[in-house]
Amino acid sequence: MRYNYIAIEGNIGAGKTSLATRIANQFNGKLILEQFEENPFLAKFYDDQEKYAFPLELSFLADRYQQLKTELARQDLFTDFTISDYFLNKSLIFARKTLKDDEYQLFRTLFNIMNANLPRPDLLVHLYVKTNRLQQNIRHRGRDYEQRIPDDYLEKIQESYFNYLKQQPELRILLLDVNTIDFVAYNDHLKMVLDTIDRDYPRGMTSVRLSPK
Helix, strand or coil: CCCCEEEEEECCCCCHHHHHHHHHHHHCEEEECCCHHHCCCHHHHHHCHHHHHHHHHHHHHHHHHHHHHHHHHCCCCCCCEEEECCCCCHHHHHHHHHCCHHHHHHHHHHHHHHHCCCCCCCEEEEEECCHHHHHHHHHHHCCHHHCCCCHHHHHHHHHHHHHHHCCCCCCEEEEEECCCCCCCCCHHHHHHHHHHHCCCCCCEEEEEECCCC
16 A cells, blocks of 8 residues: 555445455554444434534544544554544534534634644545435444434535535545445455555545446
8 A cells, every 4th residue: 555644534324444444454554443432422412412512522522633643653563554444634524513603613723733733644535425325324234323313414414524625635635436336245346446545646636436347
């Protein structure tokens, strides 16, 4: 793999963890996985978003920052690169859609302080998956608290991702449309994704739509 640090991003149910794990295994990478299931506010948030949005986003930001700071600073002589299934900036993306304006301004201030201390990925891969397929994936993995996520929430998050990515010319971003492939079930689809990621991309956003041959 030509990049030293890759982050996989995308909406809820897009397949971030599955892809990051497969890339790490294929190319001998150090894998960093988000520990979101341990968050005590997550299930409460899906029941009452207005009440629990702020503590949820703050706790996610703190947990993500601490994990990335620790893992990215830790040397691993037995792996060739690092790959994570999230990017700290996802905290800002979700917060923009879930918090009130005054809460978001405070959150953004804290985010900027933390983010300044972390290295940026050499390549940010965003998996684009349509809402109906996201819901299929969510149902398939069977997490109880996710079964109540409405379509409009997923659509707002995707819109927020797109708006953010378009405004990041200094990052090297690969937007992968994976709606017509299944890299979990089919090895040839996975190879297609891996070959696409392991290319030299310019800074800014490059969009690629993958389809079965």
